[in-house]
Amino acid sequence: MNGAHDLGGMHGFGPINREPDEPVFHAEWERRAFAITLAMGAHGAWNLDMSRYARERMEPGEYLRTSYYEHWLFGLQLLLTEKGFLSEAEIEQRMRDIADETNAGSES
Amino acid sequence: MPVLKAENVAAALREGSTARLAQDLPARFVCGQRVRVANINPQDHTRIPRYVRGHVGVVDSDQGVFIFPDAHARGEKVAQRLYSVRFTGTELWGPQGKADTAVYVDLFESYLAPQ
Numbered sequence: 001m002n003g004a005h006d007l008g009g010m011h012g013f014g015p016i017n018r019e020p021d022e023p024v025f026h027a028e029w030e031r032r033a034f035a036i037t038l039a040m041g042a043h044g045a046w047n048l049d050m051s052r053y054a055r056e057r058m059e060p061g062e063y064l065r066t067s068y069y070e071h072w073l074f075g076l077q078l079l080l081t082e083k084g085f086l087s088e089a090e091i092e093q094r095m096r097d098i099a100d101e102t103n104a105g106s107e108s
Numbered sequence: 109m110p111v112l113k114a115e116n117v118a119a120a121l122r123e124g125s126t127a128r129l130a131q132d133l134p135a136r137f138v139c140g141q142r143v144r145v146a147n148i149n150p151q152d153h154t155r156i157p158r159y160v161r162g163h164v165g166v167v168d169s170d171q172g173v174f175i176f177p178d179a180h181a182r183g184e185k186v187a188q189r190l191y192s193v194r195f196t197g198t199e200l201w202g203p204q205g206k207a208d209t210a211v212y213v214d215l216f217e218s219y220l221a222p223q
Contacts, residue, residue: 008158009157009201038121042120047180047183048177049181050153050181052153052177052181
């Protein structure tokens with residue numbers, strides 16, 4: 001697929017900034033996205049190359065604006081919905097529930 | 109695929125998994141041989157970076173036999189030999205490249221043709 005993931009030889013992206021003592025995860029949700037991706041890999045409903053192809057199907061503009069684990073999360077959600085584990089409506093409902101819980105928590 | 113039980117998770121993570129296969133296959137190319145990379149543009153998964161498509165390189169090493177990712181992304185498990193191919197900067201980037209730049213790309217056998 002000729003997508004935004006294939007960056008070799010592209011101009012204008014600037015230098016790679018190395019982070020001293022870089023942590024494995026920069027946010028708690030990244031740790032969870034990584035763990036759920038590996039756990040679902042063990043399920044066997046898809047393989048590594050299907051996971052890569054799923055990440056490649058992110059809309060190119062969005063792909064370039066988002067971080068590494070956002071690509072992982074996108075690929076995971078795409079495979080979970082394509083293989084029938086979750087519906088998009090269920091994911092959206094859960095996101096609304098979490099937003100409501102967060103808002104309720106901040107008001108108390 | 110065997111069920112991964114909770115008590116086996118730590119060992120499974122420690123050992124990891126590999127796409128390398130024990131199966132042997134005849135090698136179509138030898139080290140030092142000039143090869144041209146296929147110019148293909150499939151809408152699904154491939155591991156050929158765009159910047160080497162259609163270009164000529166030299167086989168630097170034979171990496172062995174692996175699961176072929178392009179077919180695996182469609183759910184087919186096919187064994188194929190993988191080579192590390194060396195390209196010069198000028199071959200890939202023309203006048204903006206350097207002749208003494210060496211770019212190594214791992215490429216599967218079906219991506220390559222004798223040159």
